[in-house]
Amino acid sequence: MSPPLPDTDEIDAIIAPHRNAEGPLLPMLHAVQDAFGHIPETAHRVIAEALNISRAELHGVISFYHDFRSQPAGRHVLKICRAEACQAMGGAALADATLKRLGLDWHGTTRNGAVTVEPVYCLGLCACAPAAMLDDRVLGRVDDARMTSLLAEAGA
Amino acid sequence: MRVYVPMDSAAKALGAEAVVAALQAAARDAGVTLELVRTGTRGMIWLEPLVEVEINGVRHGYGPAAPEDAGAILDGTSERALGPVEDLDWMARQTRLTFARVGVIDPLSLQDYAALGGLVGLRRALGMTGAGIVEEVTTSGLRGRGGAGFPTGIKWKTVHDAQAPQKYIVCNADEGDSGTFADRMLMEGDPFTLIEGMVIAALGVGATRGYVYLRSEYPDAIRVMRRAVEIARKQRVLGADVLGSGRVFDMEIRVGAGAYVCGEETSLLNSLEGKRGVVRAKPPLPALEGFLGRPTVVNNVISLATVPVIFEKGAQHYADFGLGRSRGTVTLQIAGNVARGGLFETAFGITLGEVVEGLAGGTASGRPVKAVQVGGPLGAYLPASKFDAPLGYEELDAKGGLLGHAGLVVFDDTADMLSMARFAMEFCAIESCGKCTPCRIGAVRGVETIDRIRQGDGAAVPLLRDLCETMKDGSLCALGGLTPLPVESVLDHFADEALPRREAAE
Numbered sequence: 001m002s003p004p005l006p007d008t009d010e011i012d013a014i015i016a017p018h019r020n021a022e023g024p025l026l027p028m029l030h031a032v033q034d035a036f037g038h039i040p041e042t043a044h045r046v047i048a049e050a051l052n053i054s055r056a057e058l059h060g061v062i063s064f065y066h067d068f069r070s071q072p073a074g075r076h077v078l079k080i081c082r083a084e085a086c087q088a089m090g091g092a093a094l095a096d097a098t099l100k101r102l103g104l105d106w107h108g109t110t111r112n113g114a115v116t117v118e119p120v121y122c123l124g125l126c127a128c129a130p131a132a133m134l135d136d137r138v139l140g141r142v143d144d145a146r147m148t149s150l151l152a153e154a155g156a
Numbered sequence: 157m158r159v160y161v162p163m164d165s166a167a168k169a170l171g172a173e174a175v176v177a178a179l180q181a182a183a184r185d186a187g188v189t190l191e192l193v194r195t196g197t198r199g200m201i202w203l204e205p206l207v208e209v210e211i212n213g214v215r216h217g218y219g220p221a222a223p224e225d226a227g228a229i230l231d232g233t234s235e236r237a238l239g240p241v242e243d244l245d246w247m248a249r250q251t252r253l254t255f256a257r258v259g260v261i262d263p264l265s266l267q268d269y270a271a272l273g274g275l276v277g278l279r280r281a282l283g284m285t286g287a288g289i290v291e292e293v294t295t296s297g298l299r300g301r302g303g304a305g306f307p308t309g310i311k312w313k314t315v316h317d318a319q320a321p322q323k324y325i326v327c328n329a330d331e332g333d334s335g336t337f338a339d340r341m342l343m344e345g346d347p348f349t350l351i352e353g354m355v356i357a358a359l360g361v362g363a364t365r366g367y368v369y370l371r372s373e374y375p376d377a378i379r380v381m382r383r384a385v386e387i388a389r390k391q392r393v394l395g396a397d398v399l400g401s402g403r404v405f406d407m408e409i410r411v412g413a414g415a416y417v418c419g420e421e422t423s424l425l426n427s428l429e430g431k432r433g434v435v436r437a438k439p440p441l442p443a444l445e446g447f448l449g450r451p452t453v454v455n456n457v458i459s460l461a462t463v464p465v466i467f468e469k470g471a472q473h474y475a476d477f478g479l480g481r482s483r484g485t486v487t488l489q490i491a492g493n494v495a496r497g498g499l500f501e502t503a504f505g506i507t508l509g510e511v512v513e514g515l516a517g518g519t520a521s522g523r524p525v526k527a528v529q530v531g532g533p534l535g536a537y538l539p540a541s542k543f544d545a546p547l548g549y550e551e552l553d554a555k556g557g558l559l560g561h562a563g564l565v566v567f568d569d570t571a572d573m574l575s576m577a578r579f580a581m582e583f584c585a586i587e588s589c590g591k592c593t594p595c596r597i598g599a600v601r602g603v604e605t606i607d608r609i610r611q612g613d614g615a616a617v618p619l620l621r622d623l624c625e626t627m628k629d630g631s632l633c634a635l636g637g638l639t640p641l642p643v644e645s646v647l648d649h650f651a652d653e654a655l656p657r658r659e660a661a662e
Contacts, residue, residue, distance in 0.1 A: 021408075022365075022429075022447075022448060023410075023428050023429040023430045023447075023448070024430060025430025025431075026410065026411070026412075026413060026427065026428075026430055027410065027411075029413070030372075030411055030413070051430070060432055061430065061431060061432055064415065064432040064433060064434075064589075065413035065414055065415050065433070066413070066414035066415060067372055067412075067413035067414035068413060079373075083334030083335075083533065083583075084334040084335060084492070084529055084533060084565050084576070084579070085334045085335045085491040085492040085563075085565045086334070087576070087579070088491075088492035088493040088565055088566060088567045088568075088571065089492065089493055089520065120373060120414075121332060121334065121416055121583065121586075121587070122331075122332055122333065122334045122335075122336075122373065123165075123373055123374075124165065124166075124331060124336070124337035124339075124340040124341075124373070124374060125165060125166055125169050125337065126334060126335045126336070126337055126489065126491030126492065126497070126563065126565065127166060127201035127202070127337065127489070127490065127491045127494070127497030127498050127499075128166055128169055128170055128201050128202075128204070128497065129491065129492060131169065133373075136375040137168075138165045138166075138168055138169040138375075138376070139169050140166060140169030140170045141169075141170065
């Protein structure tokens with residue numbers, strides 16, 4: 001189901017445009033993740049060599065940030081806001097109900113691989129809470145009905 | 157027929173795209189030629205999607221619009237009609253300086269931008285010396301709108317006076333605080349203002365390169381800002397010859413990776429350099445040793461985006477608004493459980509009660525207001541008894557609050573305050589960069605201690621207080637240092653909820 005692992009030439013080509021940037025690592029990691037949906041193990045050596053940093057150092061950076069994945073996510077990523085403004089509008093109950101319905105914990109992926117559910121801490125939609133984001137699409141005032149149709153759309 | 161519909165995230169989140177499609181279909185059916193302009197949001201989020209129709213040069217609002225309203229909006233019979241948008245109470249009561257163009261113009265039209273005062277400030281700055289520019293900002297009284305409230309002019313002066321082969325302007329657009337969305341709204345609604353502000357900052361301090369560190373949770377803002385930088389470069393607002401002056405400044409948009417702590421300026425700089433977003437000890441100040449060890453101005457989006465209007469209208473004009481040492485305007489973000497939520501720009505000094513009861517119209521649920529968290533996750537929960545507090549940096553501080561980025565999150569009487577205190581600790585534990593032990597470990601212990609209180613262990617309350625003191629004293633940055641603020645505010649103002657249940661029952 002998952003695409004074949006990328007080879008080093010492919011990764012080289014992806015990171016090449018960022019080589020001369022000041023502070024190139026995050027742009028490189030974003031580019032790799034945009035291309036493969038995660039940071040594959042094979043990319044570590046290529047990036048570490050390109051920037052002359054140790055693989056341990058690279059691992060330290062990748063693991064520091066919530067965004068970077070070592071494994072691919074589901075076909076869609078549903079982020080539900082857990083922050084205060086959304087809590088004030090029932091966000092916690094919405095998140096609990098959604099996770100329970102899917103039988104998942106945070107960061108879990110539905111068994112059919114359709115949806116990964118992740119917490120997010122503020123989408124800047126605090127005046128139309130509770131908020132969520134399906135892939136890059138933002139959603140406000142999400143209630144149970146809206147969530148049901150979203151999950152259906154995503155094939156969960 | 158000219159029709160305006162916001163493309164701001166909040167409008168999209170409430171269905172703006174479906175409304176646009178319906179308007180286009182309805183116009184086709186009616187045989188009307190539609191000139192559709194996508195704008196930012198006016199900030200009246202409870203009215204989004206807000207459709208505006210230009211009638212005899214005046215923009216009339218219709219909202220909140222649903223796709224089925226499209227036909228009636230176009231033929232003028234819709235029950236969603238609000239009248240001229242500028243005359244709505246929410247708009248008429250504001251002093252829109254920083255947000256003057258947001259919701260009004262097509263964010264990616266440099267022509268529209270220039271037609272409404274854009275680039276006037278930059279042209280003026282190009283005729284000034286660096287020291288003169290810094291002096292102007294100092295005179296305006298502008299203070300860091302990111303939360304710390306540090307005088308912007310003083311920060312710029314430090315960078316201006318530093319000697320180095322390379323200096324930088326870094327815009328902190330890592331707006332992670334819950335209840336805040338002013339940065340996002342500005343970047344999506346008037347990106348050239350931020351760009352112009354960064355160019356003026358660069359001219360002031362002698363920098364030639366800049367970065368916007370923009371959080372990944374804002375995909376729409378990233379798209380708009382990137383496009384705006386390309387346009388500005390093409391039109392020579394950026395590049396090797398800024399507006400034909402021979403001066404050099406260029407900038408780039410960099411995307412964060414989901415770490416709240418990177419909103420702290422030193423961890424932001426580490427992140428920008430490609431490192432773990434760990435906080436740095438100060439000194440050295442970023443103004444002297446910032447990005448890549450060079451003198452760097454690190455300012456919030458709203459601080460930088462306010463610079464153009466200061467240069468357009470003059471520092472004194474800006475400084476004439478405000479209260480005490482809080483000069484100019486504050487961009488209030490009214491959020492959470494409110495009947496009317498959104499952005500309201502006004503002179504400092506409005507009271508918390510006026511905002512919550514007056515502007516916001518109380519809660520969305522219709523229940524009584526129990527608490528307002530001002531200033532994001534690191535701000536205090538204030539009860540209704542503190543509503544007389546005027547919103548200014550020092551004034552709110554005197555009431556035990558924190559103005560921060562001026563986000564206000566309202567809670568109704570169903571809120572469980574002890575669980576909000578627990579969440580503050582939990583959030584700190586998740587987002588701690590790990591450098592300072594009181595933050596990294598203390599936040600975890602804080603969650604456990606609050607759980608003990610919940611289970612009726614009265615001895616855990618003084619322990620929690622003590623832990624809060626340790627976190628405040630022993631953390632380098634505001635995450636560990638201020639997480640105790642919301643926690644202690646719950647103990648102070650909602651003591652009956654923080655008392656162990658068993659004792660309370662006795």
